[in-house]
Amino acid sequence: MSKKILFVILDGVGDRVLNGRTPLEVAVKPNMDFIAKNGVQGIVDVISPGVIPGSDTAHLSLMGYDPYKSYTGRGPLEAMGAGIEVKPGDIGFRVNFATVDENWIIKDRRAGRIKDARPLAEALDGMEIDGVKIILKATVEHRGALVLRGEGLSDKITDADPHEVGKPVLEVKPLDDTPEAKRTAEIVNKFIRKSYEILKDHPLNKEREKQGLPPANIVLPRGPGKVPHLQSFEDKWGIKGIFIAGVALLKGLGRFAGLPAPDLEGATGGYDTNPMVKIERALKFLYEEDGDIAFINFKATDVAGHDMNFEKKVEMIEKADKMFEMVLDKKDLVIAITGDHSTPVTKGDHSGDPVPLVLYAPNIRTDGTLHFSEREAAMGGLGRIRGFDIMPMLMDLSDKAHKFGA
Amino acid sequence: MSKKILFVILDGVGDRVLNGRTPLEVAVKPNMDFIAKNGVQGIVDVISPGVIPGSDTAHLSLMGYDPYKSYTGRGPLEAMGAGIEVKPGDIGFRVNFATVDENWIIKDRRAGRIKDARPLAEALDGMEIDGVKIILKATVEHRGALVLRGEGLSDKITDADPHEVGKPVLEVKPLDDTPEAKRTAEIVNKFIRKSYEILKDHPLNKEREKQGLPPANIVLPRGPGKVPHLQSFEDKWGIKGIFIAGVALLKGLGRFAGLPAPDLEGATGGYDTNPMVKIERALKFLYEEDGDIAFINFKATDVAGHDMNFEKKVEMIEKADKMFEMVLDKKDLVIAITGDHSTPVTKGDHSGDPVPLVLYAPNIRTDGTLHFSEREAAMGGLGRIRGFDIMPMLMDLSDKAHKFGA
Numbered sequence: 001m002s003k004k005i006l007f008v009i010l011d012g013v014g015d016r017v018l019n020g021r022t023p024l025e026v027a028v029k030p031n032m033d034f035i036a037k038n039g040v041q042g043i044v045d046v047i048s049p050g051v052i053p054g055s056d057t058a059h060l061s062l063m064g065y066d067p068y069k070s071y072t073g074r075g076p077l078e079a080m081g082a083g084i085e086v087k088p089g090d091i092g093f094r095v096n097f098a099t100v101d102e103n104w105i106i107k108d109r110r111a112g113r114i115k116d117a118r119p120l121a122e123a124l125d126g127m128e129i130d131g132v133k134i135i136l137k138a139t140v141e142h143r144g145a146l147v148l149r150g151e152g153l154s155d156k157i158t159d160a161d162p163h164e165v166g167k168p169v170l171e172v173k174p175l176d177d178t179p180e181a182k183r184t185a186e187i188v189n190k191f192i193r194k195s196y197e198i199l200k201d202h203p204l205n206k207e208r209e210k211q212g213l214p215p216a217n218i219v220l221p222r223g224p225g226k227v228p229h230l231q232s233f234e235d236k237w238g239i240k241g242i243f244i245a246g247v248a249l250l251k252g253l254g255r256f257a258g259l260p261a262p263d264l265e266g267a268t269g270g271y272d273t274n275p276m277v278k279i280e281r282a283l284k285f286l287y288e289e290d291g292d293i294a295f296i297n298f299k300a301t302d303v304a305g306h307d308m309n310f311e312k313k314v315e316m317i318e319k320a321d322k323m324f325e326m327v328l329d330k331k332d333l334v335i336a337i338t339g340d341h342s343t344p345v346t347k348g349d350h351s352g353d354p355v356p357l358v359l360y361a362p363n364i365r366t367d368g369t370l371h372f373s374e375r376e377a378a379m380g381g382l383g384r385i386r387g388f389d390i391m392p393m394l395m396d397l398s399d400k401a402h403k404f405g406a
Numbered sequence: 407m408s409k410k411i412l413f414v415i416l417d418g419v420g421d422r423v424l425n426g427r428t429p430l431e432v433a434v435k436p437n438m439d440f441i442a443k444n445g446v447q448g449i450v451d452v453i454s455p456g457v458i459p460g461s462d463t464a465h466l467s468l469m470g471y472d473p474y475k476s477y478t479g480r481g482p483l484e485a486m487g488a489g490i491e492v493k494p495g496d497i498g499f500r501v502n503f504a505t506v507d508e509n510w511i512i513k514d515r516r517a518g519r520i521k522d523a524r525p526l527a528e529a530l531d532g533m534e535i536d537g538v539k540i541i542l543k544a545t546v547e548h549r550g551a552l553v554l555r556g557e558g559l560s561d562k563i564t565d566a567d568p569h570e571v572g573k574p575v576l577e578v579k580p581l582d583d584t585p586e587a588k589r590t591a592e593i594v595n596k597f598i599r600k601s602y603e604i605l606k607d608h609p610l611n612k613e614r615e616k617q618g619l620p621p622a623n624i625v626l627p628r629g630p631g632k633v634p635h636l637q638s639f640e641d642k643w644g645i646k647g648i649f650i651a652g653v654a655l656l657k658g659l660g661r662f663a664g665l666p667a668p669d670l671e672g673a674t675g676g677y678d679t680n681p682m683v684k685i686e687r688a689l690k691f692l693y694e695e696d697g698d699i700a701f702i703n704f705k706a707t708d709v710a711g712h713d714m715n716f717e718k719k720v721e722m723i724e725k726a727d728k729m730f731e732m733v734l735d736k737k738d739l740v741i742a743i744t745g746d747h748s749t750p751v752t753k754g755d756h757s758g759d760p761v762p763l764v765l766y767a768p769n770i771r772t773d774g775t776l777h778f779s780e781r782e783a784a785m786g787g788l789g790r791i792r793g794f795d796i797m798p799m800l801m802d803l804s805d806k807a808h809k810f811g812a
Contacts (some may be wrong), residue, residue, distance in 0.1 A: 054738075097526065132531065138690070187620050231589060282525070315638075341689040363422035363423050363424060363750065363752045364422060365422060365423055365428070365759065365780050365781055365784070366423060366781070367781065367784060367785075368781075379785075380784075380785035381449075381781060381785070382784075382790070383449065383784065383789050383790030384790065385455050385790070386455075389454070389455035389456060390456075391456070392454070392456030392457055392758065393455055393673050394456070395456060395457035395758075396456045396457075396458060396757055396758030396759070397456075397758075399753070401456065401457075401758060402458065402756075403458045403460050403756055404453055404457055404458060404459060404460060404473070405459060405460020405462045405463030405464065405473070405477060405480070405578065406461065406462055406480040406629075406655075
């Protein structure tokens, strides 16, 4: 009988050794350890050995896509995460609402971390430039996403954001000789000019100036990427999935693969997140809505890694562990717990260290390991595999796979 | 000095854990354990992690071929297994001798599991349709193999067998727009009509009807595949081999690779098989006929897996173990024991679980494992490799390989 699949990604959970132990080794996490003891562990190169995964490429690989073929830059994913329904051929960008002076010298790349830039985005959203539709959405603080939709566009253009205060806004330039790249660069430059003209006099900015706050008077696009044709996850694997995440980028990624990525109250992607709403949603999908696989991304472990906060990472692992209390009694559930990459607290950023993986399924070959951790996983029965190997293994363990040959 | 190679494939031997142990762990198999103790173990993804191998694709990979490039469907292999000397460009099919009524509605897909359909096959074998030669051989019970030989043929056509009683025989249709596919579909349809016209009045069927048995009055082809050009095993590796198996499909596969696949009395492929005739034939080939490598397939372990019979699988492993008594004293022999895939008794079919592998050669790096089994192999010194990695390792261990570079 075909089984259900729960695939939990503890974002950035892999770590290195500090004072003799990793955060996973220090954390008290009885549920994950129970799964490890009754399952089988291994280590995973999410992309390939030593290659540092981004959150986006990592999740593509974990969903079974070849990230080298399906990844086209962060812009399109950010746009999807912002709730824009992108289409193949669209050019997506990440944008900042920034502060410039009248000579377009950057005063503040984040416009004083403006709380809500939505009225500003709405003032620009929907315009047309040279027959190309402009879609702009504000997301969190000074961040947003831009999409250009029209014929003859290219993502082979440079960024406008100089990434440094005191520098002038960069003119966007084509990166190759095609008319498409030249045209797209021109349109983006026109859009930036328009954004300044409209935003500098926007009432919200006038109000900010009155309060002594830096005005968010220009939009700076970066990270262009063309939205590719990606086979949907459900077509690719022939099963029904859901992608549960707190942060916009990852929701966008799930939707990019054609999976529903619900907005859940309490799933914040931060230290204050409530993982129980995620596991409840996952189990409802699997057991009440005839779902086959539920992905859950738990972001707070990665945040602690970036913050270089060992204790907080331990605490977040312990918080995530609570989720698994709700699944230990399931007899028809295949469980995978892994990371999308390591974010060592000693580094404060992603690293190329492999991530631990534990698989649990009825009758699975156990391996004698007792705790879910990087170093026990390296001794586990799965050996060392790649990120995109996990999906075929889950398909097999849940009796959803087909034979190759006879 | 170059050594001999014995490569034993315990079909479907890999399993999962039932009541704490796998059949390999329960079986008393002193010879394989001796080899494990003095050799080195690892786990093998015969195709790739999680991918469920068929017997055919698995053996291609174990012989060192890329199964994604060399596999073209089961038809050609079945034909070779039936003893038809296929040639590149031939189209091979599996067929059933079936029972239809006068409106070609299926009454029995297996014609009452007719004992011997050879006289019926002989009545059709050798005819020509539109300049294409028809080769038809009956194999076991209602089963057989069909080959079309001639110019301008394609395997891009549908099956005739509706796989259901009460349904009409399907008209064979081209799957693409080529004239070859159209022509081949027409020829197969004409062949099916011919088979009905000739078989419905065949004396053997008249006799069956008298006895109240369903007449085998039509031939239904399925699983068409074009015989590819495959580099012969001996050309590929530069060594002389033999392929010893009990079942037709695997003998066909050995011959497909250009290896002799002798018919041995007592090698049945079933629980009653006598593996000693296989090891004797292998040793004769290696030590009296100047052979380099002997493949032995032992099928009964897979049969027990399909039968979901744990005790029988244990018994068959113990039966296979006897073979190795005859090789423990050989000083110039490299031994590999593995499976082509797992067939867990808890599943009753092939699974994507990796298979255990033990390699033995003089002076090999041992790993401290003591028993040949899935879970000790996962702790072994070979780590986790692919099926097509084994042949190069055996070539190296037997001093038959050449350096890559200088």
